[in-house]
Amino acid sequence: MKVLPPVFLLLVSCAISWAQGGGAPQPPPAVKPATEGKVWGALIFAANDAAQLTGSQEKAPKHLGVLDERLAKVFPFKHFEILGQHQQDIFREYESWVVPSRDLFLKVDSNGPAENGGVKLHLQVWREQQVLVKSDAVLRPGSPLFIGGPKWKDGRLIFVLSLERK
Amino acid sequence: MKPPSENHDLIRWLDGEMTDAERAAFEGEMKADPALAKEAEEMRSLSASLRTHLPAEMKVPHADFFNSQIQMRIAQLEMEDSRQKPESSLESIFALFRQPWLAAASAVAVVVAGFLMIGPGGTDSEHSLILSSYTPGRGVEASTYHDSAADATVLMLDGLDEVPADRKISGISVHRSETEPEVAATTLFDAAGAPLLVISRDAAGHPLFLRNHPRG
Amino acid sequence: MPAPAATDPGEVSDVDLVKRSQAGDMRAFDTLVTKYRGRIYAMTYHLIQNETEAWDLAQEAFIKAWRALPNFKLDAAFYTWLYRIAHNVTYDWLRKKKIQGDGEFDDERTEHRVAVGAEATPKGDAAPDTALRNAELGQRIQDAIAKLSPDHRQVIILREVEGLAYEEIAALVPCSLGTVMSRLFYARKKLQEILKDVYETTL
Numbered sequence: 001m002k003v004l005p006p007v008f009l010l011l012v013s014c015a016i017s018w019a020q021g022g023g024a025p026q027p028p029p030a031v032k033p034a035t036e037g038k039v040w041g042a043l044i045f046a047a048n049d050a051a052q053l054t055g056s057q058e059k060a061p062k063h064l065g066v067l068d069e070r071l072a073k074v075f076p077f078k079h080f081e082i083l084g085q086h087q088q089d090i091f092r093e094y095e096s097w098v099v100p101s102r103d104l105f106l107k108v109d110s111n112g113p114a115e116n117g118g119v120k121l122h123l124q125v126w127r128e129q130q131v132l133v134k135s136d137a138v139l140r141p142g143s144p145l146f147i148g149g150p151k152w153k154d155g156r157l158i159f160v161l162s163l164e165r166k
Numbered sequence: 167m168k169p170p171s172e173n174h175d176l177i178r179w180l181d182g183e184m185t186d187a188e189r190a191a192f193e194g195e196m197k198a199d200p201a202l203a204k205e206a207e208e209m210r211s212l213s214a215s216l217r218t219h220l221p222a223e224m225k226v227p228h229a230d231f232f233n234s235q236i237q238m239r240i241a242q243l244e245m246e247d248s249r250q251k252p253e254s255s256l257e258s259i260f261a262l263f264r265q266p267w268l269a270a271a272s273a274v275a276v277v278v279a280g281f282l283m284i285g286p287g288g289t290d291s292e293h294s295l296i297l298s299s300y301t302p303g304r305g306v307e308a309s310t311y312h313d314s315a316a317d318a319t320v321l322m323l324d325g326l327d328e329v330p331a332d333r334k335i336s337g338i339s340v341h342r343s344e345t346e347p348e349v350a351a352t353t354l355f356d357a358a359g360a361p362l363l364v365i366s367r368d369a370a371g372h373p374l375f376l377r378n379h380p381r382g
Numbered sequence: 383m384p385a386p387a388a389t390d391p392g393e394v395s396d397v398d399l400v401k402r403s404q405a406g407d408m409r410a411f412d413t414l415v416t417k418y419r420g421r422i423y424a425m426t427y428h429l430i431q432n433e434t435e436a437w438d439l440a441q442e443a444f445i446k447a448w449r450a451l452p453n454f455k456l457d458a459a460f461y462t463w464l465y466r467i468a469h470n471v472t473y474d475w476l477r478k479k480k481i482q483g484d485g486e487f488d489d490e491r492t493e494h495r496v497a498v499g500a501e502a503t504p505k506g507d508a509a510p511d512t513a514l515r516n517a518e519l520g521q522r523i524q525d526a527i528a529k530l531s532p533d534h535r536q537v538i539i540l541r542e543v544e545g546l547a548y549e550e551i552a553a554l555v556p557c558s559l560g561t562v563m564s565r566l567f568y569a570r571k572k573l574q575e576i577l578k579d580v581y582e583t584t585l
Contacts, residue, residue, distance in 0.1 A: 033347065043337050058339060073316035084337015086354070094347050097365050099354060101337040102375055103329075116292060125323075129372050133308050133323055135299040143294040146318045150326040152335060163294075174563045177570070181541065183548050209570055212577070216542040219520040220527070224424040227437060233415050236444050237408060243445070298455070307457065 034092040036110040036119050038164040039139070040064075041098035042085040043105075046077035047155030058082035064144065064162060074146055077155060087164070090119060103127065104149055104157055114138045119163060125149070141165040176202075180209055294319040303327075338362050351376070396460045404451045411451075415444050418461060425465070426472045428539045431528040439475055443468035465544075469554060476532045519580060526576040534569035537562060 040061060047053060060067040060082060068080045084100035090110050099105040104127050111120035118140035125132045125147060132149070139145060144162035151157075178184050179192045196203040226232050296310040296319065305325040312319050329335060338354070340362060345352045351366045364376040396417075402410035422443055427436035447467050454463055527535055540546045540554065551562045 033345070043335075045335065054336065056337065058337065070316040070318055074313050074318065074320055082337070083335065084339060086338070086340035086343075088340070088343060091345070094345065096345075097343075097352055097373070099338070099340065099363065099365060101335065102363070103335045105373070107373070118294070126373055131302060132306065132326060133299050133301045133321070135308070135321065136297040137321075138295045138297065140292065140294050142317075143292070144318050145294050145296075146313075146316070146320050148320065148322040148324075150323075150329050152329040152333070153331045157329065157335065172564060172567050174560075174567065177563060177567050178548075181548065181566075208574060212570060212574055213542060215519065215523060215577075216538065216573075219523040220428055220539070220543045222424055222543050222545075223420040224427060226419045226423045226440070227433065229416075229419065232419060232437065232441065233412055236415055236441050236448075237412065239441070239445055240408070240448050243449070297452075310453075 033094060035089040036092050036113060037090050037166060038087055039090055039096075039098060039108065040085065040087045040160075040162045040164060041100050041106055042160045043083045043101040043103070044071065044158040044160060045081045045083055045152065045155055046071065046075050046079065046158055047081070047153065048078045049154055050079055052153045052155060053079055053081045054083065056081050056083050058085055060085070063165075064160075067160070070144075071146065071158065071160075075148065075156060075158060080158075090121070098161065100159075104159060106159065106161065111136070114140070117141050117163075117166060123161075125159060139163040173205075176206055176209065179206065180213060296321050397456060400451070400454065400456060400460050403448070404454070411448060414460070414464075418464060419444070421461070422464065422468045425468055425539065425544065428527065428543055429469075429472045429532075429535060430476060431524065435475070439472050440468065443471045446471060466554065473532070473536065522577060522580050526573050529576060530569055530572060534565050534572065537565040538569045538573070541566060 042058075042060065045054065045056075058081075064070075071077075071080045086098050086100045088096050088098045088108075090096050090108055092110055096108045096110075097105060098108055104125070107124040107126060109122040111122055114120045118138050121137050121139055123133075123135045123137055125135075127150070133147075137145065139161065141163045142165065144160055147159040147161070149157040149159055175184075175188075175192055179189060184192065196206055293312050295312075296308075299308040299310065299321065301308050301323065303326070307324050309322050309324070310320060339356060340354045341357045342355045342359075343352050344355070349366070351364055353361050354363045354365070356362050366374045366376055368374045396414070399410045399414050403414065419440065423436060423440040426439045426443070427433065430436055430439070443464070447464050450467065454460070527538065530538065536555065537551060540551045546554070548559055548562050552559050555562070
């Protein structure tokens with residue numbers, strides 16, 4: 001990180017705290033914490049009736065292949081719409097949030113590396129202020145996790161979590 | 167009258183898969199149709215014979231040997247696993263777990279055994295894996311399996327409350343995030359660099375969204 | 383019923399045995415093997431009609447169960463979970479045999495066993511007493527089951543031996559309810575045809 005003059009830092013931190021709606025000035029961002037890898041998380045709406053889709057234009061990253069087809073093998077629906085996506089570092093020491101939507105999101109905590117480029121994780125799926133499931137998992141690159149969530153309209157909300165290859 | 171090739175009503179009646187109303191109706195049909203009644207009786211008789219002569223439990227030949235062979239093969243498999251993992255001696259760890267004082271820590275043992283059983287040779291080490299899960303919600307169940315057709319690991323949550331149909335569910339496209347661990351706050355930014363959301367925690371440790379920005 | 387009832391005293395001790403097995407207690411697991419080997423062996427035997435192979439497959443089921451124990455969350459009866467493993471192991475074996483073309487399932491099998499409970503009677507006995515007729519009927523039924531294709535044999539066993547409901551069969555196979563019913567209907571019709579003469583004389 002570049003070393004900035006103290007006055008400038010103070011101005012920057014005041015600007016940040018003003019943007020965040022007031023409160024005490026935040027300390028300047030520290031050196032980026034150690035990470036275990038990156039995950040890609042997405043909230044997907046699966047439905048049979050195309051009229052129910054929300055019209056989201058999000059697209060999945062190419063390395064997941066034809067995600068629709070893979071999802072269709074597990075969830076019996078015709079259409080899969082990505083409502084939101086979020087690529088996030090997994091911190092070694094701190095928890096990470098994967099938030100492709102305020103309505104269904106994940107908390108991820110690293111439990112260290114696993115074989116074959118994997119990461120051991122503690123996952124929590126949150127819906128508003130409720131945790132739906134707490135899970136200990138091993139996530140490996142190329143092997144995404146499909147989490148079947150609550151039903152919505154005539155379809156289902158699905159969370160996809162994938163570990164990016166290093 | 168259904169074509170003679172398949173009478174699902176007949177077998178549903180036979181197997182007790184009908185409701186009271188359906189059964190009454192079908193028995194009425196049988197009274198009116200002697201051929202149907204005969205067919206039903208023959209099938210019922212066959213079922214009874216099958217149950218008598220296909221026992222649910224059978225004496226295992228060489229039963230003691232059956233058990234000891236299982237033990238031997240398990241020991242063999244575990245030795246093969248530990249050979250591939252020289253650092254963690256599986257055998258000694260399992261021997262450790264047999265100590266009675268560790269019975270109370272069995273929950274820990276399950277998770278640790280789970281980690282240890284993932285050998286490098288098997289398909290388990292290629293795929294993602296759910297080792298354990300806990301669903302605090304009443305009536306919510308989690309099940310997991312690997313779907314080879316989808317090449318994905320599935321964690322299915324059943325029994326969740328449905329999201330009301332009139333509720334608007336939407337997503338965000340997060341490009342970058344910044345975490346300030348000292349204040350436990352993470353800011354999410356969109357592709358244009360504008361802040362989308364700030365996540366923090368409330369006094370109870372629950373996630374808190376401090377701001378909402380409409381998608382650009 | 384495939385699983386012990388919730389109030390069955392056997393069920394309570396299962397939980398304890400399973401927990402101890404999960405902690406690596408081989409003696410606890412051995413007790414579970416002894417408890418359920420008869421039922422698991424019966425299931426594999428009925429499905430494949432071969433004593434040696436059934437013995438091997440039953441063993442394999444228990445070994446797979448041991449390896450999968452860390453993932454068993456005690457949220458269902460142990461026997462139900464074990465049963466599912468044994469069923470999948472056996473059915474995979476059957477499918478593999480079919481693909482490899484090892485023997486036609488509709489042909490007569492060369493290895494036959496008389497059903498448990500039937501008394502052995504010298505072949506020279508001219509008088510057809512109940513025991514002999516029973517043994518013969520048991521044998522005929524085993525032979526008839528062996529003549530069914532694996533798909534039809536499977537549903538008959540699951541329904542008549544294990545007492546599973548249609549929905550449970552559909553979930554286990556897996557297939558639709560309609561398919562369960564079609565297969566059951568066809569299998570029973572075929573068995574009736576094969577056992578026609580038996581019915582006319584002994585029942």
